[in-house]
Structures are given as structure tokens and as C-alpha cells.
Amino acid sequence: MLRTHTCGELRASDINKEVSLCGWVQRVRNKGGMVWVDLRDRYGITQLIFEEGKTEAALLAEAGKLGREFVVKASGTVIERVAKNDKMPTGDIEIKVAALEVLNAAKIPPFLIEDETDGGDELRMKYRYLDLRRNPVRENLVLRHKMGQETRRYLDAQHFIEVETPVLIKSTPEGARDFVVPSRVNPGEFYALPQSPQTFKQLLMVSGFDRYFQIVKCFRDEDLRADRQPEFTQIDCEMSFVTQEDILNTFEGLVRHLFKAVKGIDLKEFPRMSYNDAMRYYGSDKPDTRFEMKFVELKSPQGERVISQNNPDLVSGKDFPVFDAAEAVIGIVVKGCAEYTRKQLDELTEYVKRPQIGAKGLIYARYNADGSIKSSVDKFYSEEDLKKWASAMNAQPGDLMLILPGEADKARKQLNELRLRVGSDLGLRDKNTYSTLWVLDFPLLEFDEESGRWHAMHHPFTSPKPDDMALLDTNPGAVRANAYDCVINGVEVGGGSIRIHDRATQQLMFKYLGFSEEEAQKQFGFLMEAFEYGAPPHGGIAFGFDRLCSLFGGADSIRDFIAFPKNNSGRDVMIDSPSTIDSKQLEELSIAVSLKK
């Protein structure tokens, strides 16, 4: 090694040692007779000192000329610092430099290599290799490395085997768009990049692998919304001879292990909630349970989704047409916020009226500290009526009630957004608090308005609950699946299901999903055939690794947990990709570019 030590390891106990360090010049302070240089590497920062009289004149001059981000090797003696810095681990010492070698000069970087940088997003992406030098970004990737190591450690100890599944597979039109790869050797034919290794991991179960995992790149050619990447990483897992309970326990174990090993946090047992309850009480299949603020129905919808709540209708028949016409009227209680100003309430109203949320308005009722209640619908409801609302909602004097009416599904989604906004406003969504949840019993199917048919909510290999099978013909939307999501702080970090493992059920499922027999055979014939040769009952789960890392890192975006991410147009602006290719390449691949006018 060109160095004897890293820039993060020297301490007072090393004083008088002769050392060589290599790193980048973080900062030069030149006071004429004294030059200090902060030398940085991945492991830390060590201060170099050059002093008139004690340092050769030529060396002192050289040190003064070092530029930011120069790569240097410095050799010298570890000495005690006069002015110690207890904010840095190496703050007790500095290096009295005897020899300095510039290993590589550096142009002035286009933005500051500091924790807080002056570089905008585009510039940071173009010079990603410089952005990666900044502590916060580097620490994210170190965290990611640890997460991967600990995931493997845990699963290996649980007898899971990591098996690499192929990246060049077959295109299947079901689901999101595939990225495809023309085959030169098989002209006119294409591979596809996997959206997930789903069928391969199921085949591994048919092969008797019993417990499989893989930390694996997957690909989706979607129109990129914020914080989506065309390539992303999953912790992909599958087990045989299991019930849903076994999977929940095994992977709750994984998440707990990660929190303990990586963050030193002991998580409590994960609560469980049905999909129906999640939708009813939080308006979301991934509720943020860091705070309570559950929905209360002042008027419940008539319909099958409703499960058990004995609220009478507390709002109809008072000549308020909005509530009379509403399928449901649902509210939340904001504790201690009766004194919200008109401005604050107007802001919340504007928030829910944004087109992305789409509410028509917001009704509020202040339960004042003096016991009086004042609402925005006083014209229609007496204080006695409002007291009944307060009682149903369990509101106390000092609380604010926020209420949305409308079609039940829509009102719930809108109220979910409002709840999250209010939770953020009140500081109830601390990034360093972690609230976990299993959401269970997802619907098997969801109706797609655009295509006018039922789609698999999870994927076509998910097993319906046996008790619900009979509903497939009469009420497909009510069929529940053995499907589950792992939710942390309102983020779906993982999801999976017990799979179908017999040909007949799988064939039936394809039929319900609108596949012709030929289509099903052409695309998934190999899987259905495999089911005929002794397929064990099996199920699995996949965690979004990028998302899990960003959650552990306390960040909202996954981008800085990926070394070389792409921008929202799917471009890598650093290497300038994608790009045109040679006509010779196209010809060899038997394809031509065919641009639309």
C-alpha cells in the first residue's frame, strides 16, 4: 500500500509514529508561516501541518499551493495537536509532514465536496463520481453494503440458498412493459429483462430448493415518475412447505435483524391489519402507523367492503345536501388543534382540493377548550349534533375534527392524504421512529377501467384464499388472496403471497385474467407443466432493496442510495446513455430504427 494508515485511524496513542497517508485535499489553510491541510479519505480526515522553521521551505511552499481535491501522499510524524478538536476522531493529533507527493492534481470541482453542497441535481448527476465523495452520499452506499451483508447473513443462517436466476429471459405482455434485447444469433427474436425472477423462483421450489433468496436487479420500462428507476434491486425470497404464517415470521425476523444489526434498534412484534381495515381506518393499503389518527365514519357506506362498525348515520337528514348525497362521511380528530387559525384551515382545504387529491372541500369542527363546538357547517348542525360527532370520534375539548364526504373509496384516499399532511405538520412522522405493520388479505383481483377486465392485484401466480374460491364467478372483487405487504412508516417495503402450485388452479386463474388458452400456454406453459411434476406448496416475498435502504437512511428518495442512478427520462447523464449505436450493430442484430414522425 502507498499508505501505512488511513485518514481515519490515527489517535493520541500513535504519537511519534512515522506514517504515510494518502487522500484528497479537503481544505488548505495558509497563514504564511503555517499551512494546515485536511486530508480526506473514505475513513476520515487527518490534519497535516507544515510550519516555517520546522518544515523545509520548498515543502512549505508546495503545501501552500495544493488545490482542493488534489490526491496526495504525505509522510511524516504523528504529533500531538496544540488545539485539539474533539469533534473529529483524529482530532488529538496531526502529521508533521516530511515528504509530500502529489499523486494527481485536480481541476476545481464544479461544486463543493462538502456535506452541504452548492451543486444542483443535474450537475451532481453529471459529476456523480464527485458527488459520491460527499459524506452523506458515501454513507448511504456504505449503509446499503451493510444491509446487503446482513440480509445474506440472516437468510444464510435460516438455510436459504442464494441462486442467480437469468437476466436474459422471455418477454410476457402481462404487467408492466419489458425491456427487450434483440438476439443476434436468433434473428427477429428478443430476450426480455426480468421484472422479477417470479417464475424462476417458483421453478426452484419445484426443484426442491426449499428456501431460495437473491438480491437481484429487476427492470421495468415504465413512464418514470419521481423516484422510480428503470433498474432496481429486490431481496427476492421463496419457501416451500409453508403457510402464510411461516413467511410472516421468517421475514419479520429478517427486518428485525436488519434494524438490530444495522441501526441497533429493537423492534417490537409487527402488528397485523387486514387490507379492508387498512383502507377503512387509514384510506391506504400502506398506512403510516407512526401516529394514530384513525378514520371515524359519521356515515358508513352501504356495501360489502364494510366489515363491522355500528355507527349510526350521524349526518343525514339535516338538509345539508353534501352529506345527504355522500356515500360516506369520514373524519379524523387532530388532537389539541382546536385553535388552528382560519389560515391554517384554509391551507388544509386548499391542500385536499388540489387536483392530485381532488376533494371538493373540507368540513371542520373545533371542539373548543370551553366545551363549545364550532363547525364550518353550523348552518345545518346544532351543537347537540356536533357533540354526537365528537362523541363518535372520541374528540376531547381542545381537539379539531376534519371531515370529508363523498364516494367512500375516494373520500378515504383523500382523507389519507389529509391525515398524512396533518401528521407531517404536527411532527408525528419522525424519520427516526419506525412503525412496522403487516397488511394481510389483499383482494386477489382489481378491476381495470381502461382494459375493462380484472387484473391480478399482486400477480397471476397468487393463490386465492380457498374459502373465497367460490366467489370467483359471482363476485370476483370480493375474493381475497393469501397476499401480504410489509409496511414501515407508510412505505410498502415488501410484498408477497402464497402461490398457486397446481396446474388446474393456475389455468383457471389465467382464464379469469382474460388469457386465452393459447396465450397462457405460450407464455407460462413451462410453469404449468412444471406444476404437473410434483410442485410443493410454496410462497414468498420480495423487498424493494433501494426503498428499504432509503428508509434505513432516513431519506425520502431512493436516488442517493443508488451509486449511479438514472434521471426521470431514464438517462444516465454522466455517461450520456442511452445513445445511438452503429448501423453495423443494428444490421448484425437484424433490427432497424423506425422513428415515428
Added chain:
Amino acid sequence: MLRTHTCGELRASDINKEVSLCGWVQRVRNKGGMVWVDLRDRYGITQLIFEEGKTEAALLAEAGKLGREFVVKASGTVIERVAKNDKMPTGDIEIKVAALEVLNAAKIPPFLIEDETDGGDELRMKYRYLDLRRNPVRENLVLRHKMGQETRRYLDAQHFIEVETPVLIKSTPEGARDFVVPSRVNPGEFYALPQSPQTFKQLLMVSGFDRYFQIVKCFRDEDLRADRQPEFTQIDCEMSFVTQEDILNTFEGLVRHLFKAVKGIDLKEFPRMSYNDAMRYYGSDKPDTRFEMKFVELKSPQGERVISQNNPDLVSGKDFPVFDAAEAVIGIVVKGCAEYTRKQLDELTEYVKRPQIGAKGLIYARYNADGSIKSSVDKFYSEEDLKKWASAMNAQPGDLMLILPGEADKARKQLNELRLRVGSDLGLRDKNTYSTLWVLDFPLLEFDEESGRWHAMHHPFTSPKPDDMALLDTNPGAVRANAYDCVINGVEVGGGSIRIHDRATQQLMFKYLGFSEEEAQKQFGFLMEAFEYGAPPHGGIAFGFDRLCSLFGGADSIRDFIAFPKNNSGRDVMIDSPSTIDSKQLEELSIAVSLKK
């Protein structure tokens, strides 16, 4: 879990326990009143017993009807076996079954699921999920899992960080053909799949990551020779502030760790050999050093490649035109084989005359036990001449000398093939013996006859040895690189180099490789620019993970160390991929299929 135990864990100490096992029916022996079933899972085989009088009649009948590869759950009592089987870990016990559940029936598999199968290659590939049930194939993948785990354990302990680099990158015409991926969002443009993460790992060094690794899929669109796969896996590594010596030590450590942890083998220190010596003494840059049999030159070529050997010319001037005309005459001694029959010698002669090897013939000399020497060129050489050969070659009575004349490079390659063949014949290439080697000082460039220009032997980022830089203009072929290969048993398992880390040298290198300035800038401008912002000295290595696993597994082919390999036409015959795609997909991607007539 549907089971209480696996099929591999019950022992005599478990007798009388009530257990449930799940697995596949390996074998049914039905003697009428007694039925034995071997139940198999990933962990082992346990015998089930059903006995008239002790087992319910219906259950006994059901057991008798179980077919091969049925998936069953069996519950019952662990009992002591009457006839113990000490060949299987569970051989002391069997299960007296009280309840049997067929979890899934199975059609008769198309080939035997046994260690030795009757299935041909094509059939095994089509039903790969059944082939993976066989012990040898499954064990290969378990081995691969362990290799991956131990690689990560070692590198993590050495402070390497695993960083995922992108799969969707940019096409560069240099080197092998890229697989490309049309971009829908950027019409007319393409991503490429990486042949290696080379430039990204170098950028990570520029970023200060200091020690990087990744076990990563790479892709090459080559015409598939036997045992090549379009997608393959590398252990890819890079380090900063290192000399070649540091890299050799670190990764010798990795290989030693793997041998110790996975196979319990303590390897000795790896010998080192220059590329020139490897070519001169073994005719190969990846010599199989499990056996000696080094080349001896009876006539050395005049030329720069020759380094130091004081052999006089022992063959010219005796009126044997073949040797007189030959640039070199090179031999090996086959210990104790003077008595090889004429037939054996003819076979070896035919072997080297095969078009793939291309020798014109083979000269031999038997050094008989009685001290006489008989050669195939007795017409030209006296016994005295031949004794001089024997002396130069250090042959002893009882040995056989095999000699090839010709153009030095060709003769060496031919003799390498002969040496390997003879080594195999004599059993000197035992798969359970491991002989390691570092080959150093590779040439920087090699001349490509087809394109009429110099190519990078390793890749364009490899650093020339500073002392040889001056030769670039005058004698490019003589410039040595700081490049190294790790060779085990004649297989190149890894290779790497110290990299160029400054723009000027990198630009010069592209010039020597025939890149125009525009081409170099377009393809690798981002890397050269990165070198201007403080690039540390760095180097690295990549191991072929598939190959390394097959070497550890004692196999010649990598195919059975890959879960779902492709055949020699790059097809996955199980899922039938590649395949045609929808015209809608093509249209969205702005490409058209353009088949040649």
C-alpha cells in the same frame, strides 16, 4: 411449516417422537404386506414404513399407489429400523406413518431423478427444474451459494464495500459485441448491457470508495463456443493506493480463504511466473502446474521473446531439413514412458496433427532402460547426438522425449496441447489436486492480423510498466503491462491490472489503439474527465465466478453450476427464449425487425 423436521435430520435419538415430514417420493418398494417409501427433500432421505396389521389397510393401499416424485406429507412416529443403513445419515430410523397426505401428484418424469440419470442434455435442459432435483446438480448450486457467501465474508472483513453498478449502460464498440436494449423513452437510442463494470468501478475509485467489490452479472454477445454463456458472473474488485503486490496479496488471500472455508484445503503460497516464462516453459499463459514437464529448447529462437537460456543449438547442421528450417525445436520429457508402444506414439502424433493443433508431425526419442536411445530421427542423429539431447532435457533411462519443431510461437502452443494430453493420459491432472499460479507481466498490446492494428491484451485502461513506456513507439509488442492472471490447474480464474489514472496517459493509450480523438471522447470522455478531478492510483481484478465454482466442484463445464443456463445457440429451451415479440412492443420501442434474406 407443514413439517416438523426435514428429511435429513432424524436420528436414533429422535426415536418415539411424533413427526411430520414433507418431500418427494424417491422410491416405493411394495412387498404386498409391507411398503417402504423413500421420502426426499433438499436435506436428505428418510424412509417411511407401512406394514400390514400395524398400518390401516386404506393407508397401506394408498402408500402402495404413490408414484415417483409425488409430493407428500407424512406424519407418524420415529422408530428404530430393523435393518440399519449406515450409508445414509437417517439410516438408523424410519417413520411408522399414521397419516399421509398427497400435496401434489406427479407425472412420470421424463428422466430418472437419480445421481446417474438416463436423461440426455437436451431433455435435461428442457426440464431443468427436474434436473435441478438431482443431488449432483443441487450440490453444485449449494457450493456456489457458499462460494458467494464466503467471498463476501472475506472481502467485507478486508473493508471492501459491495456497490451495485448499473446494468443499463452505454454501448462501446471496443472489445466483444454488446447486447443492446432499445430505449422507448429515448427513441432511436439504446442502452447496452455491461461486459464488465470496468469504467464504473474505476469511477468509484475516483469517488474515494477505496475498496470496491461486486458479484455481478456481465454480458457478452459472442458466438458461443462450448462452455461460454451470454450472461456470466464475475467477482469484480478494485482498490486504491495500491501497487500490484498489494492486489496479488489481497486476492491470493481471497482464493486461499475460499479453499479453506469451502473445501477445507490449506493452499501454499502461490508461485509467480512471468508471461514470457509461461509461454517459454509451458507454451501457455495459463499453464497447468499440477505437473512439471517443462519445455526444453534444443534449438532456441532468435528473438526478443527469449530471455535467458544458454542452450546451444543441438539439432541444426545434421542434414535434417525439418530441424534446420525450424525457428525452434522444443521438447518435453515424459518420465518413465520409454516403453510407450508404437500405437501409443502414433496416437500422440495423430493428436498433434489434428487441425485444431496443427503440428506437421512429432519426433520422439526413447531413452531405454539399458541406456540406449532410439529415436524417430535416427537417420540424422547419432546416439551421441541424442545423448546430448537427453542431457539438455535432463532425461533419464526409462524416459520418453517428445519433440516439436517449427515457428517458435506455434511449436510452443502445439507442445502445450501435447503436454496437457500426456499429463491427462498419465493421470497427472487430478481434479482434487489444486495447483495455483500468478502469471505476471503480460504484454500491454497484441497485434490483431484481421484489423491490422494493435489491440489491448487486457483492456484499454491497463497501465503500461513505466520502464517500458519508451518502447510504445518503437516496439509496441515488447511493452509489458502491470497485468496479472490468477491460474489454477491450467484455468485462468481471474485477471486484472493496475490502471491508468491520468488523462494524458489514457489519451495516449487510446491513440495507440487507433481511436480518433473524437471516438475516444465520445465513448470514454466521462472517464478521462473524471481523471482530471483527482483520481487516485488504483488497480483491480475480476474472477470468473462460474468458472471458479466449477473448478471447486471438480467439473470441466460451467453449465451445471448455473441454475438456468442457455444452450450453445444462446437459447433457454425450458422457457423457449428468445422469442418474437408483439408488433405493438416493437412500435413503442421505435424499432423494426429487419431480417436478412
